Amino acid sequence: MSIFDRSPQARTAALLSPPFLYSLLLLALPLVAIVLISFWTQTGLDFDTTFTLANYRAIFTQPQYILGNAQNWGVIPVSLFVSATVTAITVVLAYPVAYFVSFVVDPSRKSLWLFLITIPFWSSYLIRVFLWKVILGFNGVINTGLQALGVIREPLEFLLYNLASVIITMAHAYAVFAILPIYVALEKIDRSLLEASQDLGESRFSTFLRVTLPLSVPGIVGAVLIVFIPTIGDYVTPQLMLGAGGRLVANTIQTQFFKGNDAPLGAALSIVTMLMVGIISLVFLFLNRRWLRGRS
Amino acid sequence: MxxxxxxxxxxxxxxxxxxxxxxxxxxxxxxxxxxxxxxxxxxxxxxxxxxxxxxxxxxxxxxxxxxxxxxxxxxxxxxxxxxxxxxxxxxxxxxxxxxxxxxxxxxxxxxxxxxxxxxxxxxxxxxxxxxxxxxxxxxxxxxxxxxxxxxxxxxxxxxxxxxxxxxxxxxxxxxxxxxxxxxxxxxxxxxxxxxxxxxxxxxxxxxxxxxxxxxxxxxxxxxxxxxxxxxxxxxSRRVAEFIGKMNLLPAEVGMEGNRIVVEVAGLGRGAVEPDQAPGGVIEGNSTVGIRPETLSLLFPGETTDRRVAEGVVDEVVYYGDMTYYDVRIPGVEEPLTISMKNLIGRPVLDVGTPTKVAWDERSLVVLSR
The missing domain is CATH 3.40.50.300 (P-loop containing nucleotide triphosphate hydrolases)
Structure with missing residues (x-):
């Protein structure tokens, strides 16, 4: 008997069980494990499983994680700052591109344009990060180019191994993720609304501010979440672009699990970061829902 | 005007x-x-x-x-x-x-x-x-x-x-x-x-x-x-067909002095006023239009001083307040559509009933274009 002959409930269960098992094994179980471990203590290669809040206490009291000191911010605030900046830059740059494809490009050419926008995905993320190193590096494209033109004598050192290089790399890598949701939101806008606005006395620009922009807010919120959440967790880019000393929260966690040999602290850091990202995302979702309800 | x-x-x-x-x-x-x-x-x-x-x-x-x-x-x-x-x-x-x-x-x-x-x-x-x-x-x-x-x-x-x-x-x-x-x-x-x-x-x-x-x-x-x-x-024919229902009949149109004379196949010959040809007159084979409500069926016992053609009911469409009849008249290519108010005492005729159609040349429109 094939699954199509059974009751709708049985069919639903049969169709959903493989992905459900998959997410149970690869998402829920590791998450539960992380939560458990965050309340344990590392003893060499083993765990002391007595319940303790010591890891969380360390995160909230030691300066390197949240509080910071006179010279440096804590690693979590810095990471939030980097992600927020990347998100802002990405969304601001993605909006005109999405707008162009939705409003200017001939309808028959739109899918071609979307295809062109996804071309960066044809090379691996790691290679794209390395390419930015080649462009921004001490002997990179920008420095040798400027030197050859005689603009600078010594290579610029501020290009690589700092937060700016992380932000540039990530903003480029995540651009597509921001363009697509904004594009979809713009596509959904009934074009007669724009004509109605003009008919009621607004110029093209004020029509954009009063109609197009507010109606594309769901797409902007989607883009913000899609960029913000993964950039917090990205540890490859900071690892490669910050050099030996640089740390953002993602590679700090990675270090705790491996080199630092303190999985419970890493787990606790993960939980704290996850909660912060969760709260920020909820705020955005809430704003979005308020917006969609119609403000009165 | x-x-x-x-x-x-x-x-x-x-x-x-x-x-x-x-x-x-x-x-x-x-x-x-x-x-x-x-x-x-x-x-x-x-x-x-x-x-x-x-x-x-x-x-x-x-x-x-x-x-x-x-x-x-x-x-x-x-x-x-x-x-x-x-x-x-x-x-x-x-x-x-x-x-x-x-x-x-x-x-x-x-x-x-x-x-x-x-x-x-x-x-x-x-x-x-x-x-x-x-x-x-x-x-x-x-x-x-x-x-x-x-x-x-x-x-x-x-x-x-x-x-x-x-x-x-x-x-x-x-x-x-x-x-x-x-x-x-x-x-x-x-x-x-x-x-x-x-x-x-x-x-x-x-x-x-x-x-x-x-x-x-x-x-x-x-x-x-x-x-x-x-x-x-x-x-024109197009306007006539687009607005309301109009019977279109082939006709021979000619001028006699400044009178317009039409010879409608199957119905007969009549003279019309110049304002009944708002699109102008092209002499020869042409079309005239006549609205369904300007035609009437003669029910048994009714008489009229209008002109009469004999035919057979071909189709009956009952609308409640009105009944639309298609009546086939010998010599007329398409059945004529006639709308009749359903007044008290007026029966709805069956398909196949022989009947008489009263018409009037004053309700003709010459549609040369």
Whole structure:
């Protein structure tokens, strides 16, 4: 008997069980494990499983994680700052591109344009990060180019191994993720609304501010979440672009699990970061829902 | 006899030789039109006839390829929609989904110099006028089709435009609501005194609502007249067929002195007045039209001094108040459609019943074109 002959409930269960098992094994179980471990203590290669809040206490009291000191911010605030900046830059740059494809490009050419926008995905993320190193590096494209033109004598050192290089790399890598949701939101806008606005006395620009922009807010919120959440967790880019000393929260966690040999602290850091990202995302979702309800 | 013969000093809207090309497609082919202040004017035609393009040209969403558009004495070439004294009710109503009803209606008042309270009062009055008093704080997406249409109307009328443009505003409503809205729109137009231009493909709607109608085919105006003239004296076969039901009969048309003589196959010979040939006379093989309600069946016992042809009932369509009969008459190619009121004591005839059809040459229209 094939699954199509059974009751709708049985069919639903049969169709959903493989992905459900998959997410149970690869998402829920590791998450539960992380939560458990965050309340344990590392003893060499083993765990002391007595319940303790010591890891969380360390995160909230030691300066390197949240509080910071006179010279440096804590690693979590810095990471939030980097992600927020990347998100802002990405969304601001993605909006005109999405707008162009939705409003200017001939309808028959739109899918071609979307295809062109996804071309960066044809090379691996790691290679794209390395390419930015080649462009921004001490002997990179920008420095040798400027030197050859005689603009600078010594290579610029501020290009690589700092937060700016992380932000540039990530903003480029995540651009597509921001363009697509904004594009979809713009596509959904009934074009007669724009004509109605003009008919009621607004110029093209004020029509954009009063109609197009507010109606594309769901797409902007989607883009913000899609960029913000993964950039917090990205540890490859900071690892490669910050050099030996640089740390953002993602590679700090990675270090705790491996080199630092303190999985419970890493787990606790993960939980704290996850909660912060969760709260920020909820705020955005809430704003979005308020917006969609119609403000009165 | 023609309504156009007594226009006031200057019409509110003048279109002269308006052409519109989209690539190879010739959407408007030389439109000449004058619309008076306070008139309820309709653009009527089948889909693709250019009526919406013409309306959008007046609104400023389309630029004519050639020709001149003057509104209220000002040439409109190069004037964008936001600087024209026109407002539009869109077919989709184009209600802003992110705003409340009141914010929608007040959308165009941003540059209004009046203080906030007065503008709010104007919005409330506009909503009152379209029968939506107290709906101001509702979310726009929670409205029904009829309510959306009222919001769109209030939103346009609050700006007191010189001309209100309506693009098939009733086509999305069900029949009952549509008929109510027709009456309401007429009343509203009389109250505000604003010139209305309505685009519709519904001939009945145009006849009910308009002072004057331009019937358009393939980018050109086929006939422009008041509803009664249009119905009774169509100037071509196309107009006759588009508006109402019309029996078209092949006929021989000739002139005897200044009398027009028609020989209708199967019915006979008769003379008609010049105004019964509004499209002009082309002698020879031609067509005449006759409306179903100007023909009548002779029920048993009835007599008439009109001319009579004998035939057989071919088809019966019962509408309650009326019955439509198709009657086959020897020598007439197509059966004649005849509508009869279902008066007391009048039976509904069965298919196959032999019957007599009374007709009158005064109700013929010569349709040479």
């Amino acid at each position: 023609n309504v156009q013969s007594k226009p006031p000093a200057t019409p509110l809207i003048q279109l002269r030789g308006i052409h519109k090309h989209y690539g190879d497609y010739h959407a408007l082919r030389g439109i000449d039109l004058e619309i008076r202040q306070g008139e309820f004017f309709s653009l009527l035609g089948p889909s693709g006839c250019g009526k919406t393009t013409l309306l959008r040209t007046i609104a400023g969403f389309e630029q004519p390829s050639s020709g001149q558009l003057v509104i209220d004495g000002k040439d409109m070439s190069g004037v964008p929609p936001n600087h024209r004294p026109t407002n539009m009710v869109f077919q989709s109503y184009a209600i802003f989904p992110h705003l409340t009803v009141a914010e929608n209606v007040g959308f165009g008042l941003r540059r209004d110099p009046r203080p906030k309270e007065q503008r709010a009062r104007a919005v409330a009055e506009a909503l009152e006028m379209v029968g939506l008093g107290g709906y101001g704080n509702r979310a726009a997406h929670a409205l029904s089709g009829g309510q959306r249409q009222r919001v769109a109307l209030a939103r346009a009328l609050i700006l007191k435009p010189k001309v209100l443009l309506l693009d098939e505003p009733l086509s999305a409503l069900d029949k009952k609501l549509r008929e109510n809205m027709q009456v309401e729109l007429i009343r509203l137009q009389r109250n505000v005194g604003i010139t209305f231009i309505l685009v519709t493909h519904d001939q009945e709607e145009a006849l009910v609502m308009s002072d004057r109608i331009a019937v358009m085919f393939e980018g050109a105006i086929g006939q422009m007249a008041d509803p009664e003239t249009l119905y009774r004296r169509p100037n």
